[in-house]
Amino acid sequence: MSTDLRTLIAEANRAIERAGLVTLSFGNASGVDREAGILLIKPSGIPCASIEPQDLVAVALDDGRVVEGSHRPSTDTPTHRLLYREFPEIGGIVHSHSSFASSWAQAGREIPALGTTHADYFRGPVLVSRPLELAEIEGEYEWETGRVIAETVRTHGRTPEDSPAVLVASHGPFAWGPSPAAAVEVAVALEAIAALASQALMLNPTRKPIAPQLLSRHFDRKHGRAAYYGQEGFVAEGRPR
Amino acid sequence: MSTDLRTLIAEANRAIERAGLVTLSFGNASGVDREAGILLIKPSGIPCASIEPQDLVAVALDDGRVVEGSHRPSTDTPTHRLLYREFPEIGGIVHSHSSFASSWAQAGREIPALGTTHADYFRGPVLVSRPLELAEIEGEYEWETGRVIAETVRTHGRTPEDSPAVLVASHGPFAWGPSPAAAVEVAVALEAIAALASQALMLNPTRKPIAPQLLSRHFDRKHGRAAYYGQEGFVAEGRPR
Amino acid sequence: MSTDLRTLIAEANRAIERAGLVTLSFGNASGVDREAGILLIKPSGIPCASIEPQDLVAVALDDGRVVEGSHRPSTDTPTHRLLYREFPEIGGIVHSHSSFASSWAQAGREIPALGTTHADYFRGPVLVSRPLELAEIEGEYEWETGRVIAETVRTHGRTPEDSPAVLVASHGPFAWGPSPAAAVEVAVALEAIAALASQALMLNPTRKPIAPQLLSRHFDRKHGRAAYYGQEGFVAEGRPR
Amino acid sequence: MSTDLRTLIAEANRAIERAGLVTLSFGNASGVDREAGILLIKPSGIPCASIEPQDLVAVALDDGRVVEGSHRPSTDTPTHRLLYREFPEIGGIVHSHSSFASSWAQAGREIPALGTTHADYFRGPVLVSRPLELAEIEGEYEWETGRVIAETVRTHGRTPEDSPAVLVASHGPFAWGPSPAAAVEVAVALEAIAALASQALMLNPTRKPIAPQLLSRHFDRKHGRAAYYGQEGFVAEGRPR
Numbered sequence: 001m002s003t004d005l006r007t008l009i010a011e012a013n014r015a016i017e018r019a020g021l022v023t024l025s026f027g028n029a030s031g032v033d034r035e036a037g038i039l040l041i042k043p044s045g046i047p048c049a050s051i052e053p054q055d056l057v058a059v060a061l062d063d064g065r066v067v068e069g070s071h072r073p074s075t076d077t078p079t080h081r082l083l084y085r086e087f088p089e090i091g092g093i094v095h096s097h098s099s100f101a102s103s104w105a106q107a108g109r110e111i112p113a114l115g116t117t118h119a120d121y122f123r124g125p126v127l128v129s130r131p132l133e134l135a136e137i138e139g140e141y142e143w144e145t146g147r148v149i150a151e152t153v154r155t156h157g158r159t160p161e162d163s164p165a166v167l168v169a170s171h172g173p174f175a176w177g178p179s180p181a182a183a184v185e186v187a188v189a190l191e192a193i194a195a196l197a198s199q200a201l202m203l204n205p206t207r208k209p210i211a212p213q214l215l216s217r218h219f220d221r222k223h224g225r226a227a228y229y230g231q232e233g234f235v236a237e238g239r240p241r
Numbered sequence: 242m243s244t245d246l247r248t249l250i251a252e253a254n255r256a257i258e259r260a261g262l263v264t265l266s267f268g269n270a271s272g273v274d275r276e277a278g279i280l281l282i283k284p285s286g287i288p289c290a291s292i293e294p295q296d297l298v299a300v301a302l303d304d305g306r307v308v309e310g311s312h313r314p315s316t317d318t319p320t321h322r323l324l325y326r327e328f329p330e331i332g333g334i335v336h337s338h339s340s341f342a343s344s345w346a347q348a349g350r351e352i353p354a355l356g357t358t359h360a361d362y363f364r365g366p367v368l369v370s371r372p373l374e375l376a377e378i379e380g381e382y383e384w385e386t387g388r389v390i391a392e393t394v395r396t397h398g399r400t401p402e403d404s405p406a407v408l409v410a411s412h413g414p415f416a417w418g419p420s421p422a423a424a425v426e427v428a429v430a431l432e433a434i435a436a437l438a439s440q441a442l443m444l445n446p447t448r449k450p451i452a453p454q455l456l457s458r459h460f461d462r463k464h465g466r467a468a469y470y471g472q473e474g475f476v477a478e479g480r481p482r
Numbered sequence: 483m484s485t486d487l488r489t490l491i492a493e494a495n496r497a498i499e500r501a502g503l504v505t506l507s508f509g510n511a512s513g514v515d516r517e518a519g520i521l522l523i524k525p526s527g528i529p530c531a532s533i534e535p536q537d538l539v540a541v542a543l544d545d546g547r548v549v550e551g552s553h554r555p556s557t558d559t560p561t562h563r564l565l566y567r568e569f570p571e572i573g574g575i576v577h578s579h580s581s582f583a584s585s586w587a588q589a590g591r592e593i594p595a596l597g598t599t600h601a602d603y604f605r606g607p608v609l610v611s612r613p614l615e616l617a618e619i620e621g622e623y624e625w626e627t628g629r630v631i632a633e634t635v636r637t638h639g640r641t642p643e644d645s646p647a648v649l650v651a652s653h654g655p656f657a658w659g660p661s662p663a664a665a666v667e668v669a670v671a672l673e674a675i676a677a678l679a680s681q682a683l684m685l686n687p688t689r690k691p692i693a694p695q696l697l698s699r700h701f702d703r704k705h706g707r708a709a710y711y712g713q714e715g716f717v718a719e720g721r722p723r
Numbered sequence: 724m725s726t727d728l729r730t731l732i733a734e735a736n737r738a739i740e741r742a743g744l745v746t747l748s749f750g751n752a753s754g755v756d757r758e759a760g761i762l763l764i765k766p767s768g769i770p771c772a773s774i775e776p777q778d779l780v781a782v783a784l785d786d787g788r789v790v791e792g793s794h795r796p797s798t799d800t801p802t803h804r805l806l807y808r809e810f811p812e813i814g815g816i817v818h819s820h821s822s823f824a825s826s827w828a829q830a831g832r833e834i835p836a837l838g839t840t841h842a843d844y845f846r847g848p849v850l851v852s853r854p855l856e857l858a859e860i861e862g863e864y865e866w867e868t869g870r871v872i873a874e875t876v877r878t879h880g881r882t883p884e885d886s887p888a889v890l891v892a893s894h895g896p897f898a899w900g901p902s903p904a905a906a907v908e909v910a911v912a913l914e915a916i917a918a919l920a921s922q923a924l925m926l927n928p929t930r931k932p933i934a935p936q937l938l939s940r941h942f943d944r945k946h947g948r949a950a951y952y953g954q955e956g957f958v959a960e961g962r963p964r
Contacts, residue, residue: 505840505911505912505915506908506911506912506915508840508843508915525954526952526953526954527952527953527954528954553954554951554953554954557944557951557952579839579840579915579919581915581918581919581922582922584838584840584919585918585919585921585922585923585926586923586926587838588837588838588919588920588922588923588930589837589922589923589924589926589927589930590927590930591926591927613934614937616934616936619934619936619937619940620936620940623940652837652838652839652933652937653838653839654838654839654840680922680925680926683926684925
């Protein structure tokens, strides 16, 4: 397990606390080392703000056993593990009970795409899962939570890239991305998107989602081959005066 | 009175201020020394942020007299005293006028269990008291407030453990736990729960409470013998790679 | 003009900024020296956060002329001056556009007494003024604003003590007290009260005000001869163990 | 390009972050050097909090080419460029996705003038643009966004001075002023105005805008020849005691 990845995952845990997404210990970030076949995650019940690289718990992707670390891993570890297995393209996951996103989850409503902040991250609504069945709740609950998230993405014809978070009904958001830092960014954006949508619908309860073309314009200017947001690959075409 | 307990109670008073639960001097934390038969509480009208161990006032559990301290104890002291007498299993109490929890109290509505954040702390709705009778208001008002809280827990068939806070109607929340720090945790969680429920009901006014099985799953994973959240008693089953 | 009063008024200006009541330069605090016949107030358009004693502008109570200070006084100075003249018992005034209190002012609604936080400061609703007449707006607008505030208190049979703030319709709150610090306390409490009432009415739109006895119980435990909140005149009746 | 202007624009970018208007990298500030024919703007995708003068990108007003700077300019640069060309009286522009202002934009509603905080900055409602046409979205999207903003001001008979911001429907606010700092001030005031209006309409959904005379009184006391707010040109008429 590389020192760098540990550092990045510890930083992701602290970042969600700094961003105001975490109350008490309701939140965790993880990352995955695909080659080693393990994920690294926050210990259970320990505040995100104080997580250092050596606090993280290493868990095997294949069978979930703790392979390194003296703490018990987050109770949500099976959810993370399932998602890493189902979504091979992702490298980091963030779970929180952040206020606005969780209130949509508790309301059991998907978040409609009402604006361009939303479109920068999601190509369509932010999906909400179905309620878990009783057998799922009383069985391997956290594992089943992961299964329901993956099912939600797939049954709506979405992908982990264009739907980088799902609201688990009556629970809260799980967000992901190619790296732990990218998952943090989605979690932060999602909380802002959820707040905007709540406030917008109070002002205009029948407001319809934005046009698909506007949705695509914003999503595509940040994602994919034609992206022109950010600094990647930029060569200044002008010249100093 | 042990120095340690004083330190923990002073810290609990500062913690509720840091957590944003307290405006002006609307809040107080206390703890109890069962052997000595006294409770220690914040002085009246002094900001929580500056409370040091020596500022606390010691009050006898049996008759309410001040047994140590040069300040007048919080006006809410009789409420705390009654609760320590009625609920022998508790060790700390926090009272605040925190914004979302108090707005539910002012609305006179119990908070329905709409999500798992709620279920982590309350096995059922967060109860709201009946209004105090005129005789109670004009009599030993703060003592009667405590009696109404205890009555609320009991008449709903709940216990101090599965209902670790009550909203006093038209007033605000009282929260408790086995220690002052545990009472702080409940008070912080309650404010988050109250905010989530307000926002969720604005998005879906007819949303029903979660299934009892989901409620129990979350409550039980944090409480009681089968708890598997946090670090208590954990022995890593894996091994270093 | 005593150095002490200057220091207290400068501190009051900084305190309303720290308390989050002020956006940009929408807020000001003043104090009065009754013997000298002058009020001291924040300069116009200068941020509250940086006010030092020497920045304050001294204005004559009788005719409003600037008697000391190199800055232009707040545009709201005539409002403050009228209130000091009409309410001889007050010693400090705070004006802000704080978010929740100003939204009630903009809504043109008085804030009903829905809870004990409210009752600790106001013996009845927080009053809202009538709209200013066109002649008042186009005449000595800021002076007329003060006259409407005083009229609001009087026509409702209230006093500056039991109604220590008024919402100027379509504008925002003016708060006062026996000292600049007391006015700050009222302004802070009012913002909390306004937020609680907004949230409570969203949860229960037909909620009625609390019983007059509960209102009086809380108001009287903080105010007047029978007050028993805070530390004034307290003599511990217990003894050290 | 003067060092001073670079410093002021970098500071404006940091100021909107400090003021809480910016989530992630959703925000940017620019300024213009009319003589040199260039605008200076934040680089794309870089956090506002860390912008230093040398990070800014210089773009030609006439054809949009990058004339200085090693970063790619903000994707919103064409919007800024159009606005500088259409509004020759402005010197700075701020764009953000600030929470309350953007929620009005997402709701597609103009913000009615419900109070004096609003009237201090806008002589009438805060305008919301029409939705962009599909050809505009799929063409030079950011340039067309600027055209729609300018069109919105003009078709309502407003000017860049009395309408110093427009809400782009389904997107968010663009604000401007004679300098970058003035644009920041409008952006901050707009967010406060948007919050006040949302809360006021929840309390009183049929509340009507304020009287035109009150609107003018407040606007004119801060703007134009008869302004008497702030310190400009002030000569104390009193004398030291």
